[in-house]
Amino acid sequence: MSTLAQRLQQVERRIAAACEQHGRPRDSVTLVAVSKRKPVSAIRQAYALGVRDFGENYAQELQRKAEDLRDLEDLRWHFIGHVQRNKAQLLVGRCELLHAVDSVALLDRIEHLAQRKGVIQQILLQLNVSGEDSKSGARVEDLSTLLAHARELGHVRCAGLMTMPPFTEDPHQVRPLFERLRQLRDAQTSPAALPWLSIGMSHDFEVAIAQGATHIRIGSLIFGPRD
Numbered sequence: 001m002s003t004l005a006q007r008l009q010q011v012e013r014r015i016a017a018a019c020e021q022h023g024r025p026r027d028s029v030t031l032v033a034v035s036k037r038k039p040v041s042a043i044r045q046a047y048a049l050g051v052r053d054f055g056e057n058y059a060q061e062l063q064r065k066a067e068d069l070r071d072l073e074d075l076r077w078h079f080i081g082h083v084q085r086n087k088a089q090l091l092v093g094r095c096e097l098l099h100a101v102d103s104v105a106l107l108d109r110i111e112h113l114a115q116r117k118g119v120i121q122q123i124l125l126q127l128n129v130s131g132e133d134s135k136s137g138a139r140v141e142d143l144s145t146l147l148a149h150a151r152e153l154g155h156v157r158c159a160g161l162m163t164m165p166p167f168t169e170d171p172h173q174v175r176p177l178f179e180r181l182r183q184l185r186d187a188q189t190s191p192a193a194l195p196w197l198s199i200g201m202s203h204d205f206e207v208a209i210a211q212g213a214t215h216i217r218i219g220s221l222i223f224g225p226r227d
């Protein structure tokens with residue numbers, strides 16, 4: 001049995017090695033520790049070990065944990081799940097970054113809430129690059145419309161792109177999907193305006209770092225399997 005500290009150290013070592021291999025500074029990659037379905041005690045442990053970015057995918061679970069952990073003032077919450085319109089008010093202004101925004105209607109909803117709260121909400125657009133599993137992410141063809149719309153909003157800052165490939169046993173199979181997302185980002189007239197790429201999970205984060213990931217979302221490798 002390994003401890004959380006050992007698993008985290010191992011993950012950190014692998015991130016550092018992948019950054020080194022691809023000529024990237026370690027601080028160009030943010031480790032988002034995905035704590036969904038894990039108790040706040042585990043989050044406190046990871047925080048004590050230096051982790052500051054945590055990812056959740058249920059709005060109410062994030063809200064509950066954020067309240068329990070509000071003494072950890074520099075902890076940053078990332079919402080990595082699909083944002084439901086009626087749950088968005090639990091997230092806007094509380095999360096550092098919403099990773100999975102995928103429609104004009106949702107952009108408008110976030111804008112409305114952010115304006116009311118007097119905040120600028122950072123978001124990523126989630127794209128369904130593989131074309132499979134149409135449930136998550138916008139179609140690639142809709143990217144320019146979404147970006148143009150986001151640029152019109154005063155309280156939403158679109159900072160990049162995210163994708164969640166279908167699960168494959170072999171992490172190298174996701175490489176073309178990550179590469180495609182990066183190319184879509186780079187093809188924008190001002191790629192510097194979309195600096196972030198949220199790609200990579202426990203089983204494929206090294207491939208993601210090779211393809212330019214700025215945010216990797218790692219759950220089970222740090223916190224152990226979820227039940």
Ligand SMILES: *Cc1c(COP(=O)(O)O)cnc(C)c1O
Nearest residue numbers: 034057080201202217218219220
């Ligand atoms: C659960 C989840 C992760 C983390 O998955 P692991 O395989 O446990 O690392 C990453 N991204 C999203 C969107 C998730 O829902």
